[in-house]
Amino acid sequence: MAKVKIPQPLRNLTGGNNEVSLTGSKVGEVLSELEKEYPSIKERLRDDEGKLRRFINIFVNGDDIRHLEGEATPVSDSDEITILPAIAGG
Amino acid sequence: MRFKNLQCRECQRKYPAEAIYVCEYCFGPLEVIYDYENIDISRESISKGPLSLWRYKPLLPVHTDSPVTIGEGLTPLVRAGNLEKELGIKELYIKNDSVNPTFSFKDRVVTVAVSRARELGFDTVACASTGNLACSVAAYGKKAGLKTVVFIPADLEKGKVIGAGIYQPHLVGVKGDYDQVNRLCGELAGTFNWGFVNVNLRPYYAEGSKTLGFEVAEQLGFRAPRQVVVPMASGSLLTKIYKGLKEFEELGIIDEAGTRFFGAQAAGADPIAEAVRKDEDIIRPVKVKTIAKSLAIGNPADGYYAWNVIKKSGGYAASVSDNEIVEGIKLLASTEGIFTETAGGVTVGSLKKLIEAGKIDPDLSVVIYITGNGLKTQEAVEKSVSKIEEIDPSLESFKETCPWAG
Ligand SMILES: Cc1ncc(COP(=O)(O)O)c(C=O)c1O
């Protein structure tokens, strides 16, 4: 089961949980599980066409999935998926 | 009240003006909205105001009458006659923001963010930084008497490490690049009840950059420049200079000028410039590699908005190599006597390229924003300074060693 870290703005949808363990062998599958478990999360993460929203960043063990294989990025049990809003420069 | 809400830039939902930064609904960034009807500001009131950026206070998101200030802003706008000749353009000005209290434009955003942090009751201020912000938050945090924590990539330039560390903040070096520091701070902001100036205080922080629009307009005699060149990392600065000029136009303080916005990036960290050149509105994150560490952001949060301003204003964007950055620093120093850091090298290098490519109109006014100080990135130009001509303390030795004396 991959671990998914839930960002603060979504924690009220996960009953306050900041971490959820879910099954799936690819990032997209894990996200689908998350969306199944907490149905109201889906429209937060995805636009009308089902694409991840512009301001959402997803990392696998700290690497942005856009540098990997996107939602097809493979994940195993020991991996950690982090969902974070885009943040500013500095 | 001049302001009491934040609003999502994407879906327009409103939120109270607290330490929050993303829309819970769509993850879009939140921005301060003002009640412009209740804002009392004019050329006269500005001219009579304090000699710092707090003369624009009616348009800044802070209520207190005693902001945390070290005299930031009102930096020189200088006519660049030598560079005009060198580059073949008619009217060029340099906004020299490298002479702020901690030697970069970041003091503008930090004076606002730390003032707001104190107003919201935080006892700790923090930031994720590519260097300049660290220096600024360290200084203003101490000035405000708050606990101060700054996070930087562990391999930062010495000038930035010392420039931040001297204020005695907690200085945390993260083994990784800025995007990783940023990601970590995003997590920390959800864990600790700290005022992260560029995370949970970002809506207030970002507004400080508007003053670079206000000030240039005021210094030009209350008129907007026709073209500006702005360095971009996250894209926030460019976006907010645009907002500043727009606010002045809408409040009748200046006439509409149709200012064209040109973005400057380092070639190894140029996702916004790339999107402008390709004319596509998707900003693809990149792994960064450039000597311009202050601009080394591969995943720019305001990239899309900066792209949009550039596009709709009829501007363009350039990226410059490490070599061109160093040449840009040398050119500005040797023509105008202003020693800038690598970010300024990016701006000058981009100005040159944009003129050569015919993107910048040589007959219309141009303002370039020089946002950081050369003493902070000495490594970049160590090999590019005049060689010392060593002599004995005698006339003969001088004449012998220095034939150029004539
Ligand atoms: C000297 C300097 N100029 C410009 C910028 C770009 O700012 P922004 O992230 O708002 O695009 C930075 C950001 O760190 C900087 O340090």
Ligand SMILES: [Zn+2]
């Ligand atoms: Zn929204």
